[in-house]
Amino acid sequence: MQTLPWQVVLLLAVALVLALAVGAVVGAALARAGARAGLVRAEAERDGWARQAQGLEDALAQERGSAAQLAPLGQALRRVEEQVHVLERDRSRQFGEVGVQLADVAEQARALHRQTAALSGALNSSGTRGTWGEVQLRRVLEHAGMLERCDFDEQVSAVTRHDARVRPDAVVHLPGGKSLVVDSKAPLTAYLRAQGEDVPAEEAARLLRDHARALRGHVETLAGKDYWSAFASSPELVVCFVPSDSVLAAALRAEPDLYDHAQSRRVVLASPATLLAVLRATALAWQQEALTANAQQLLRLGTELHQRLGTVGRHLGSMGSSLRRSVETYNHLVGTLESRVLVTTRRMHELGLVEEAVEAPPPVDASPRPLTSAELLADELESATPRRDDLDEAAARRTRSADAVPRQDEPFGA
Secondary structure, three states: OOOOOHHHHHHHHHHHHHHHHHHHHHHHHHHHHHHHHHHHHHHHHHHHHHHHHHHHHHHHHHHHHHHHHHHHHHHHHHHHHHHHHHHHHHHHHHHHHHHHHHHHHHHHHHHHHHHHHHHHHHHOOHHHHHHHHHHHHHHHHHHOOOOEOOOEEEOOOEEOOOOOEEOOOEEEEEOOOEEEEEEEOOOOHHHHHHOOOOOOHHHHHHHHHHHHHHHHHHHHHHHHHOHHHHOOOOOOOEEEEOOOHHHHHHHHHHOOOHHHHHHHOOEEEEOHHHHHHHHHHHHHHHHHHHHHHHHHHHHHHHHHHHHHHHHHHHHHHHHHHHHHHHHHHHHHHHHHHHHHHHHHHHHHHHOOOOOOOOOOOOOOOOOOOOOOOOOOOOHHHOOOOOOHHHHHHHHHHHHHHHHOOOOOOOOOOO
């Protein structure tokens, strides 16, 4: 093996040393650069973490402030939640009660349906319809303030001008001795069928027309009975009372000319509402009749009182004359006593025969007050009223009596 020269070895060693030195320098430079880069990254990370920490602290402080501000809201929400629980409990209880009530309503509806069906079945009987109409008529009469056998009579039997006996359901007494005949009719068969749930519209219209024709037939029947000729002073008409407003309205809708036709036949169709209005007007007429009768009685009493006042005036005039004569007689007696009797007693007192003299009674100057009221000074009282001449004469007599009384020093018998 060939050995290298030492120069070469030296060069290689020097080159190796230089290479190592250069590598060390380069490595140190690279290490320092990496350290600086790591330091920069560390500082950047530190700053980032510091910013994040500051942000978290700020967020925490903000959350604490928000929590402090939201504390009343939280309490309010808790109260609302409690109230909602209470309302939910009450709602559940109320729903339970409503359910029970709905069940009761359903049962009542079923009972009402059964009763309606039973009533409808009962009203299909003509006898039941007639009784129902009479009861309704009586209720309307009583509701109008009328009394049986005073303001109206029921089932009155009478005979018409054709010798036919009739008996209307009611006869209402009118002022002046007049009477109003009312008969109840309740055609319900076709009407009740038309009110069925499963009845088609065309069939219902046909049934209502039949209902109107049935009512027209009752009108003709009432017109032929000639009720007004059986009762004295009765208007020439009869009231056909239909015991339901809806029943009469349905017939008039089916035949609009039915009312006019009934009027032409002297039959007045009346429902409970219209008949009540007529009866109220009748009651008002009775009140006016009573007021008129009371006014006439007051006039009679006033005339009688005026006549009695005339009689009292005559008696007062006679009493005044008697009192005037009594006063005149009394004064005359006083004058005689003073002029004829007391003179002697005064002389006896002067002579000492008696201790005290007799005092003379005073004369009466008052006179009866003359009557001045026009009611008491009628023509028939003139003779009993004191005349002015009589009063003057009485005054003159009193003066003469006073002049006749002697003075204290006048002798007896002078």
